Amino acid sequence: MKPLTTSELFLPLTIAPAQVQRGWGILAQAPELITAYGRKPLIIGGQQAQAALKPYFANLQNSDLIPAWGSPVQDCSEPTLGILATELAAHSGDVIIGVGGGKALDTAKLVAQRAKLPIVTIPTSGATCAAWTALSNVYNSAGAFQYDVALDHCPNLLLLDYQLIATAPQRTLIAGIGDALAKWYEASISSGHSQHTLIIAAVQQARVLRDLLLQKSSEALQEIGGPAWQEVVDATVLMAGMIGGLGGAQCRTVAAHAVHNGLTHLSLTKQSLHGEKVAYGILAQLRLEELIQGSHLAASSRQQLLSFYREIGLPTTLSDLGLGDISLRELETAATQACLPTSDIHHLPFTVTPAELMAAMISTTAETTAMARANSKEGLA
Incomplete structure (x- = not known):
C-alpha cells in the first residue's frame, strides 16, 4: 500500500454540517433556526424551489429576518455566481440560504464561501447529497461540467423537511439512488485497500449504503412518505454525504x-x-x-x-x-x-x-x- 504523504495526512476533514434538523414540517421552524446565523438572508435556488419555500417566509412579523430572493439558478456557472454576488452585496446579506437540487445548492454554497458567510441548505428532493457536502461543481452556461471546488466547511445548517421532499417528482429520488450507489462502486476501487481508519470506515459505510438501497428502494418508491421511503431519503441526502466527508479526498469519485x-x-x-x-x-x-x-x-x-x-x-x-x-x-x-x-x-x-x-x-x-x-x-x- 502506498503511504499517505505528509500533505495528505494533514488535510482537514469536512465531515458534516454543524447542525442537521430533519422531520415532517420542519420548515415551519426555518425562520427561527436561520436567525442564529444572520438576519438578512439571500435565498438562492431555482424558480420552482424558491416558489416552494416562499410560503414559509410569507409571515415574518415575529421574526427578525429580512430575506431577499436571488435570481433563479439554472446552472452553477461563473456568470450566475457573479450575478448573485452582486445581489448579495446590494442586499447587504449576512447569510445564504440554498434551496433546491444539486446545482442550486452548489451555487449557494460557493456564493457563501466566496463571501465568507454562513450557509443554510434546504434540499427539495432526494436527488443528491449536495445539501450535506463541502463541494461545489461548476458548469459553463450550457451546462457542461468545468471543475469542482472543495469548500472550507460543510453547511452550517441543513434543514431536511420530508413533507417538502415528498412533493418532488419520483424520478428525482430514483436519480438520487443512482448517485448514492456510486459511493460504493467508486470508493471501494479507489480506496478499498486502504489501511487508514477513517477511509476504512467510509468504504464500509458505502457498502452498507449500497445494501440498504438495493433492499429498500423498490418498497420506498411504492409508498411515498412511508418508513422505507424516509430511510432511502436519509440515505441519498445524508448518509451519502457523510461517506464523502468521512473518507475525504482519499475516498474518491x-x-x-x-x-x-x-x-x-x-x-x-x-x-x-x-x-x-x-x-x-x-x-x-x-x-x-x-x-x-x-x-x-x-x-x-x-x-x-x-x-x-x-x-x-x-x-x-x-x-x-x-x-x-x-x-x-x-x-x-x-x-x-x-x-x-x-x-x-x-x-x-x-x-x-x-x-x-x-x-x-x-x-x-x-x-x-x-x-x-x-x-x-x-x-x-
Missing part, C-alpha cells in the same frame, strides 16, 4: 462521475438528471474493469445492477439517456472530456484511454439492449 462529467458536454443529456448519468457511469466503470482487468466480480456486479436498474427505472443504455442516435464523434467528445488529465477516472487502479472508455460504453449498451430484446421475445412466446 472515480469513473462513474467522470462519465457523468463527460456526458454533460453533449446537449442531448440536458434532459437527464445528474444521478441518472452517474448510474449509467457505474455500468461503464464496471465494464471497464471487465475489459481491462478481466474482473469476474465486476461482471457479476453489473448484471446485478442491470436487474435493479430495470426494477426501479434507472437508465441502462445510452438510449435511456436520450442518446440513441449519438454519433461516434459525439461519444468521443464525451469520452475525451471524461479522460482529461484532471479527471477522476484516473483514480482507477489502471490506465483508461478515451478509446477504451468508448468501447466500454458501447459494449455495455449493446449487450444490455440485446438482453432486453431477448427477454421481450421470451415474454411474447
Whole structure:
C-alpha cells in the first residue's frame, strides 16, 4: 500500500454540517433556526424551489429576518455566481440560504464561501447529497461540467423537511439512488485497500449504503412518505454525504462521475438528471474493469445492477439517456472530456484511454439492449 504523504495526512476533514434538523414540517421552524446565523438572508435556488419555500417566509412579523430572493439558478456557472454576488452585496446579506437540487445548492454554497458567510441548505428532493457536502461543481452556461471546488466547511445548517421532499417528482429520488450507489462502486476501487481508519470506515459505510438501497428502494418508491421511503431519503441526502466527508479526498469519485462529467458536454443529456448519468457511469466503470482487468466480480456486479436498474427505472443504455442516435464523434467528445488529465477516472487502479472508455460504453449498451430484446421475445412466446 502506498503511504499517505505528509500533505495528505494533514488535510482537514469536512465531515458534516454543524447542525442537521430533519422531520415532517420542519420548515415551519426555518425562520427561527436561520436567525442564529444572520438576519438578512439571500435565498438562492431555482424558480420552482424558491416558489416552494416562499410560503414559509410569507409571515415574518415575529421574526427578525429580512430575506431577499436571488435570481433563479439554472446552472452553477461563473456568470450566475457573479450575478448573485452582486445581489448579495446590494442586499447587504449576512447569510445564504440554498434551496433546491444539486446545482442550486452548489451555487449557494460557493456564493457563501466566496463571501465568507454562513450557509443554510434546504434540499427539495432526494436527488443528491449536495445539501450535506463541502463541494461545489461548476458548469459553463450550457451546462457542461468545468471543475469542482472543495469548500472550507460543510453547511452550517441543513434543514431536511420530508413533507417538502415528498412533493418532488419520483424520478428525482430514483436519480438520487443512482448517485448514492456510486459511493460504493467508486470508493471501494479507489480506496478499498486502504489501511487508514477513517477511509476504512467510509468504504464500509458505502457498502452498507449500497445494501440498504438495493433492499429498500423498490418498497420506498411504492409508498411515498412511508418508513422505507424516509430511510432511502436519509440515505441519498445524508448518509451519502457523510461517506464523502468521512473518507475525504482519499475516498474518491472515480469513473462513474467522470462519465457523468463527460456526458454533460453533449446537449442531448440536458434532459437527464445528474444521478441518472452517474448510474449509467457505474455500468461503464464496471465494464471497464471487465475489459481491462478481466474482473469476474465486476461482471457479476453489473448484471446485478442491470436487474435493479430495470426494477426501479434507472437508465441502462445510452438510449435511456436520450442518446440513441449519438454519433461516434459525439461519444468521443464525451469520452475525451471524461479522460482529461484532471479527471477522476484516473483514480482507477489502471490506465483508461478515451478509446477504451468508448468501447466500454458501447459494449455495455449493446449487450444490455440485446438482453432486453431477448427477454421481450421470451415474454411474447
